[in-house]
Amino acid sequence: MSSSSPIGVFDSGIGGLTVVQAIGEALPHERLVYLGDTGRTPYGTKSQDVVRRYSEENAAFLADKGIKLLVVACNTASAVALPGLRAQLDVPVIGVIEPGAEAAVAATANGKVGIVGTESTIRSGAYVQALRRLRPQLEIYTRACPLFVPLAEEGWVDNDVARSTVRLYLASLKTSGIDTLVLGCTHYPLLAATIGEEMGAAVALVDSAKATAAAVAADLAERGLLATEPAGPSSFFVTDAPDRFVRVGARFLGAQVDSAVQIER
Numbered sequence: 310m311s312s313s314s315p316i317g318v319f320d321s322g323i324g325g326l327t328v329v330q331a332i333g334e335a336l337p338h339e340r341l342v343y344l345g346d347t348g349r350t351p352y353g354t355k356s357q358d359v360v361r362r363y364s365e366e367n368a369a370f371l372a373d374k375g376i377k378l379l380v381v382a383c384n385t386a387s388a389v390a391l392p393g394l395r396a397q398l399d400v401p402v403i404g405v406i407e408p409g410a411e412a413a414v415a416a417t418a419n420g421k422v423g424i425v426g427t428e429s430t431i432r433s434g435a436y437v438q439a440l441r442r443l444r445p446q447l448e449i450y451t452r453a454c455p456l457f458v459p460l461a462e463e464g465w466v467d468n469d470v471a472r473s474t475v476r477l478y479l480a481s482l483k484t485s486g487i488d489t490l491v492l493g494c495t496h497y498p499l500l501a502a503t504i505g506e507e508m509g510a511a512v513a514l515v516d517s518a519k520a521t522a523a524a525v526a527a528d529l530a531e532r533g534l535l536a537t538e539p540a541g542p543s544s545f546f547v548t549d550a551p552d553r554f555v556r557v558g559a560r561f562l563g564a565q566v567d568s569a570v571q572i573e574r
């Protein structure tokens with residue numbers, strides 16, 4: 310393993326590209342190997358056992374690529390699979406939940422924090438536990454917002470349907486007095502403007518993707534493994550036909566996904 314080894318990143322599908330974008334902005338020299346489990350997405354409605362099994366298979370594929378670090382760029386997988394993945398791999402494993410929780414604790418002034426995520430992420434209680442570990446006296450409010458995922462993939466992020474959905478899901482959070490809201494799903498940053506309008510300027514939105522990129526930078530710096538010069542182009546693998554991933558992925562990556570290779574599952 311060396312500084313030019315790639316960073317492995319996996320997600321249930323397309324959403325993890327928001328994390329890839331954030332890592333690319335923070336660490337432009339790094340080479341990433343991304344696996345989107347598009348054949349088995351979504352994870353957010355599946356049981357913990359199934360998400361753990363899929364995550365371990367994804368990690369094994371990436372470990373074979375000689376990665377120096379694994380990033381679990383999926384909130385649902387981070388919520389339930391991290392301990393197993395850390396036992397499975399020889400390299401460090403960074404999920405999106407701990408960095409997101411740290412950013413939320415840094416952002417809140419009144420100690421009232423909201424979390425939105427998939428059904429599975431919210432049900433797991435992983436964000437609540439991570440926040441309480443950092444600051445036990447926080448007041449925490451949660452809401453699963455499953456329809457945000459298909460809205461983001463459809464590109465319906467600021468039309469009437471998006472605004473109504475955001476308003477209905479966030480009604481209880483809006484009256485709770487929170488000053489910080491964690492976007493605890495890879496897809497939700499695409500809806501950030503609409504969510505921000507609904508919650509108002511006094512509520513800070515925390516994007517776990519950006520916080521995770523900072524955690525990746527810190528880990529590589531600490532181990533002396535930051536790429537000091539461009540380490541080569543990133544590569545993308547998927548578990549279903551790549552055309553939809555390439556087409557829809559551009560919105561999540563903020564750039565064209567040049568190509569993706571389908572692997573057998």
Ligand code: DGL
Pocket residue numbers: 320321322324325350351352353354382383384385386427430458493494495496
């Ligand atoms: N990537 C998932 C997450 O961040 C959202 C999509 C899914 O449900 O698989 O939780």
